[in-house]
Amino acid sequence: MKKIIIIGGGAAGYFTAINAKEKNPDLDITILEKGKDVLQKVKISGGGRCNVTHACFVPKDLCEFYPRGKKELLGPFHKFMTGDTFEWFEQRGVPLKIEDDNRVFPEANTSQAIIDCFQKAVDKLQIKVLTNHGVTEIYQQDKKWFINTKQQTFTADKVVFAAGSSKKVWDLCKTLNHAIIAPVPSLFTFNINDQRLVDLLGISVPNAIVKIVNTKLIASGPLLITHWGMSGPAVLKLSAFGARLLADKNYQYNVEVNWLSRPTEKVFNVLLNLKKKEPRKTVILKSPFVEISKRLWERFVLFADILKTQNWADLNHQQLQNLANQLTKGIYNANGRTTFKDEFVTAGGVDLKEINFKRFESKLHKNLFFVGEILNIDAVTGGFNFQNAWTGGYICANALAEE
Structure with missing residues (x-):
């Protein structure tokens, strides 16, 4: 049974875990979250309603909303796009609606609908979620990954960094020789x-x-x-x-x-x-x-x-x-x-030149993946940063599900 560790209990981490487990039920997936709560950014997004995505359905047009990541996301958007996001959530009982400014929200008008959807899927798929598990060290030995937290040491066949804009996690990435573009506020x-x-x-x-x-x-x-x-x-x-x-x-x-x-x-x-x-x-x-x-x-x-x-x-x-x-x-x-606290986003993160965007995998280390805002990708406000998380998570999940 392949073991997967996902570092970060946010939108990108959950979405990656759920899709990977649905594609390959034999995977043993654990999400490690440093805080006591998960999906906090989902909770406050869009004034507590969760701005899931944006009603732009042409990949090339969608890319224009990303000051950083525009070129790299074009290929991935052809594989998982806004329309796929609509379908994904609606299949799981969360219909979405388009508002006058083209922002997209759950019809229920609350972020709790998204949180409940994720939590229900994680429980059903028996994906383990461990809170208060901040990662202190990660290294590879004999093709296995070793991940240390204050509580315990985990081993994994594949690791996904999905921890968002986190200095501590970026510092961990540096120990793996990944270059970090210095972060500055973006919104x-x-x-x-x-x-x-x-x-x-x-x-x-x-x-x-x-x-x-x-x-x-x-x-x-x-x-x-x-x-x-x-x-x-x-x-x-x-x-x-x-x-x-x-x-x-x-x-x-x-x-x-x-x-x-x-x-x-x-x-x-x-x-x-x-x-x-x-x-x-x-x-x-x-x-x-x-x-x-x-x-x-x-x-x-x-x-x-x-x-x-x-x-x-x-x-x-x-x-x-x-x-x-x-x-x-x-x-x-x-x-x-x-x-802009509700939509706090930074410009900066893992250098995009070091990522294979056909898999969202590191070019430096096999079986090491990055999704979401940990990468040097960010967008304007309006649901675009979440779409980056869904697209990256979906493509990464396909790579994780491989035997």
Whole structure:
């Protein structure tokens, strides 16, 4: 009977174990989890609803959401894709639903549905799950793997690292001569202390264009004002694709925001028409753009050097231009970051050049595998990091199930 040890009691570890055991019931599989609880990231994902995957069904298109891993995941996505994820969970009594933003959740609307699905499968397949078993050492001798925890020593024919972003586990990988790309945060919000945003917590726009000044980094999507600055999908996408560059800048940079996703000239013309059509109306009283709330509009008006009492007819060319600029190319200074805790992801991990992605197996050691975020693979928020775990886990499971 082949013995398999899976290091990490998270989504990738469970998914790998279940698929491997279903393909080869003779396997003896043990999951080692360092903490007292398993599947904690699944539990808090998507605000406790578990953002299982994303409704993107073309492998090449799906790869575009991965700042790191884009090239390596193309082949694997042709073997296990978003549609396969839907089928996998539905076959096990957990139907999924697609929301308006294409994020995918269990129809039950709770992460517990996913946790229960995994736990039921593990119990049925007699896969052992040992908590409080942090691995302290791993080495290979006579084609057998030896895995030490504080409690005991395990032997295995095959080992899977599925422990996510863990410095201790990355250090273990280094003892096996695997290179680790130094980790930096990948999903974070921008800390911006700007009077235009003060006390506007919770105000959002549906589609902004956000740029990092003097770089090629640009993203679009919903933008949310928080008590510490800016967040929302547009900012989180920028933080993912700019993870290394922004870390190099020590998280100090300028952000340009087009709150309307429209050219400055067109916005200027809208304002000019208002000056002609509604000359006697007070500028600050009402936003002419449905995307911009009254309170946010008031800030832009005041920062365009327009007085509270001025009517549209009173505005000169420079004031109209100032207002158009505030709406379409306002500059904000970012100083620091705040981690997006519910979807905490890092850029970094095991060097992808050392992995055979047809099996998710080490190129340095036979029968050593890596799945999930332990690899230098990460994605924007929206279910993509879980899809990486499902795809890697499925392909790895096929390799584990081989005689």
